Amino acid sequence: MHRRRFLRRTGAAAGVGALTGLAGCAGVGGDPGYDVGMMASAFQPVEVTVAVGDTVVWETTSARGHTVTAYENAIPDEAEYFASGGYDGEETARDAWSRDFGGRLESGDRYSHTFAVAGRYDYVCIPHETGGMVGTVVVEE
Numbered sequence: 698m699h700r701r702r703f704l705r706r707t708g709a710a711a712g713v714g715a716l717t718g719l720a721g722c723a724g725v726g727g728d729p730g731y732d733v734g735m736m737a738s739a740f741q742p743v744e745v746t747v748a749v750g751d752t753v754v755w756e757t758t759s760a761r762g763h764t765v766t767a768y769e770n771a772i773p774d775e776a777e778y779f780a781s782g783g784y785d786g787e788e789t790a791r792d793a794w795s796r797d798f799g800g801r802l803e804s805g806d807r808y809s810h811t812f813a814v815a816g817r818y819d820y821v822c823i824p825h826e827t828g829g830m831v832g833t834v835v836v837e838e
């Protein structure tokens with residue numbers, strides 16, 4: 698599947714580091730360098746399916762700032778919590794946003810997370826939650 702290959706490639710690019718992967722090669726060869734774009738009020742695509750060990754890269758592709766914030770109760774029990782800003786829990790992430798927009802990804806900013814546990818992960822963009830900006834990562838064995 699194209700998506701699988703794509704994710705594997707971005708994972709490798711992320712390992713290379715900021716010099717290439719994050720320098721902004723959007724559009725080159727049709728590979729945007731990220732897996733999930735954050736549009737004005739939606740994750741695109743809303744759902745992605747990856748394999749255990751894959752890294753998913755999000756990028757804010759609109760002018761508005763967004764967050765990637767896992768729903769603590771909607772990820773596998775054994776899974777590591779994830780949120781832009783590196784917060785270790787949903788409440789912490791929400792508090793940080795309320796306080797000073799902690800975890801905000803401005804236009805062109807990226808966030809990535811490597812999924813080590815199979816299962817379904819639902820996440821949200823805190824400032825646009827009421828607008829329905831939620832997404833899902835499905836991690837297969």
Ligand SMILES: [Cu+2]
Pocket residue numbers: 735737738739762763764822823824825830
């Ligand atoms: Cu948002």
